[in-house]
Amino acid sequence: MNDVQPSGPIDLTTIATGIERTNELLTRVLAEVATTPSTHAIFVDAGYVYAAAGRLVAGTEDRRAFELDAEGLIEAFIDKARMIFPDSRLLRVYWYDGARRRIHTIEQQRIAELPDVKVRLGNLNANNQQKGVDSLIRSDLESLARHRAISDAALIGGDEDLVSAVEAAQGYGARVHLWGIEAACGRNQADPLLWEVDSQRTFDLDFCKPYVARRTNPCQPEPYAEPGAAPGGVEAAGRVEVRFVGAQVAARWLAERGREALADLLPGHPYLPGPVDQELLVEAEGLLGISLRTHADLRRALRDGFWEHLRAQY
Incomplete structure (x- = not known):
């Protein structure tokens, strides 16, 4: 049985070029994955x-x-x-x-x-x-x-x-x-x-x-307010007022921590790190005299006001 011989001389240059192109492609793919x-x-x-x-x-x-x-x-x-x-x-x-x-x-x-x-x-x-x-x-x-x-x-x-x-x-x-x-x-x-x-x-x-x-009444949920809360409780605290308080807290936060802290915070927008969010909530509740813990819409307005002030200062 005779071995099949190549019909012509092997072009080493062509093979080397093909290998080089393959290596380039693999390099680009690996770089993209990395x-x-x-x-x-x-x-x-x-x-x-x-x-x-x-x-x-x-x-x-x-x-x-x-x-x-x-x-x-x-x-x-x-x-x-x-x-x-x-x-x-x-x-x-x-x-x-x-x-x-x-x-x-x-x-x-x-x-x-x-x-x-x-x-x-x-x-x-x-x-x-x-x-x-x-x-x-x-x-x-x-x-x-x-x-x-x-x-x-x-x-x-x-x-x-x-x-x-x-x-x-x-x-x-x-x-x-x-x-x-x-x-x-x-x-x-x-x-x-x-x-x-x-x-x-x-x-x-x-x-x-x-x-x-x-809830104070499981059958008919009522807004929760801390003892000594302002008259009207949560119902009296509109989104505009809460948003304004968020901006107030942001101004204090920026004055205490400076622009370097702001630069670290901005990439996470619209989310706040847990400790910052809790600090914002506690300080805002102190200014408003009410609890916002179970009022997602007002907490959202609070964060909006906080971010709006900070982003305007950057």
Whole structure:
């Protein structure tokens, strides 16, 4: 059997040129991959958050008995993720909740209007139990991981049914980090879920307390006001006044910390780091004489006024 011989002389120059071009292409691809920022997303099972935070802070899982400052809590989650994933950018926050016939409640509408937040709704049955939320979480986690849209997923929940969602995302190379809320007693997250994730983190009472407040009348919620609050309470504090107070606090903050601190703060717009947000809230409540803890619309106006003043000074 005769070996097949080449029909002509081998052109080493052509081969060398081809190899050089291939190496250049690989170099560009590797450089692009190296400079592409990692991306993370936060997946929040609202039913778990309400139940766990309510039990921990207010002593009950009944949503009618307490108010949750969802906006403030979401911003706290975003701020925590920014610290944990310093070299990663946020894709968005997914907020999973239940609603009758999947029609947004007023509170869910407000959450959906927040920047970088997407509300996904399952159904509520006759016993006010969520149906279909776990499948929504799995669908989003798997899809984002499959398309390489995220490298890390912070999952806030505790149901064992979420194990399949974690496995699906990990199968496409994403890392899944389970975040939970401290249990009043025992555990509020399933063991198989804890075993499956890449890392775990628990938020304690001090973290959750600013975002939960008991209602004075569970059947007919009323605005909460601190003792000695100004006449008219929260109802008398309009968005314009609260926005103006936000600007006042910003002026004091800038005078105390200077422009270097401002330059560090601006890249995070429209979000404030947790300590700055809490400082703003406490100082504003002192100036107004009322509590804003359970009034997301007024807290949003407060932050708007704070940012508006700071950005005008840069």
